Amino acid sequence: MQTIKTALLSYGMSGKIFHAPFLDFHPGFEILGAWERTKKLIQVDFPHFKSYPTLEELLADDVNLVVVNTPVETHYEYTKKVLLAGKNAIVEKAFTTTVAQAKELATIASEKGLKLTVFQNRRWDSDFKTVQAILVQDLLGEMVEAEFHFDRYNPNLSPKLHKETSNAGAGILKDLGPHIIDQALFLFGMPKSVFADIRITRDHSVVDDYFDILLYYSDFRVRLKAGFFVREANPAYLIHGKKGSFLKPRGDVQEDELKLGKKPNLDNWGIESIEHQGLLHTEINGEIVKKLIPTLQGNYYDFFDGVYNSISNNSVEPVTALDGIRVMQIIEASIQSSNHKRAIVL
Structure with missing residues (x-):
């Protein structure tokens, strides 16, 4: 089974509650760590995970998938950086703050052959x-x-x-x-x-x-x-x-x-x-x-299983970027x- 190395862009409520438990449970994912700006919490729950001090350090690591679970107003900026770094992405809702931003991210992902999905759990x-x-x-x-x-x-x-x-x-x-x-x-x-x-x-x-x-x-x-x-x-x-x-x-x-x-x-x-x-x-x-x-x-596991299959088997994402665009519309x-x-x- 292919292992998808994954990192989170924060480890607050969404990272701790909605993402890490399922990514850790699913045999196809390996969590490397999370970007933590001030509070260093991920190693309390997972001592062997990394706490990245900067986004740049996280993106420079051997990461295949990044969970963009930061405040909504940052989704466009951070997801764009993730995609341009050649990483697949899960983006929390709301996908972006505008339709134009959502369409641009979808275009970048398509041009780079990356998987981009919205976390509509x-x-x-x-x-x-x-x-x-x-x-x-x-x-x-x-x-x-x-x-x-x-x-x-x-x-x-x-x-x-x-x-x-x-x-x-x-x-x-x-x-x-x-x-x-x-x-x-x-x-x-x-x-x-x-x-x-x-x-x-x-x-x-x-x-x-x-x-x-x-x-x-x-x-x-x-x-x-x-x-x-x-x-x-x-x-x-x-x-x-x-x-x-x-x-x-x-x-x-x-x-x-x-x-x-x-x-x-x-x-x-x-x-x-x-x-x-x-x-x-x-x-x-x-x-x-x-x-x-x-x-x-x-079971939210089914969403993450869909993400795994989309990356490892090149199947359609469980929630597509187009789905995210339509919600923004x-x-x-x-x-x-x-x-x-x-x-x-x-």
Whole structure:
């Protein structure tokens, strides 16, 4: 088995929680270390890993793959340096801050024959995989509307300054937005037009913390919402077709288990609690059916396995640069729509 030597561009929450556990568990990856500017934390968890003092030293090492998991406003600059150094890249969401930046990175990767993928791990959440299965089985009939929520109750500002200062990568639209935008595009493709309302709702906030995006397709609509003042959670997914409906609460356990220090596996990882099952109410073979649907198993390992295969076998990336470009197109159209109070044709 080919070993892909990998390095991280930071070892904060995303490196420690979302990337290192899966890269360390997957037999096809070898983590060399992480770029750490001040706090030297990676060697606490992995004493044999390197703590690179500079990006240049990291890129000069024998690295095949670099995880760009730094603040959003740095993604374009750092990913460009990574690609120009001849390294494959995984880039956290949001991919970049503009469509133009995303397209330029995709072009560089293509010209150099490198793999460039966006870390849209929420495609491998248990709740979303269950929603996808319901649609693949065509249990709801012709689509009428869908609504995806990524809601929280947290009126306090984040202690992470890059998330709460006015910069090109800050705000909920580029933080939580890429998750559900990507999920919608993955299921339904690109819409014909976009209407959005983007607001600031928290006291003393200078960045957007609420959005309501409406994606217009030919025969149905998809609404995407997120905010910090939802104390009583809505279903994360509401799908309505001409035969029936499927409602699914957010229930994926992977992030919580990773924060507790649990290690991923291929057997019982990512299994939701039974009380988070989705409700299916539809018509099947002329009979009205209303029942709870067992949730499928989630596992972010599958994303990293897809990255491994894309590099070692030259297969398509699990999330392509084009996927990342399309998410940025929706984000840019949403900002334009909210500013001008009108729908934006794509």
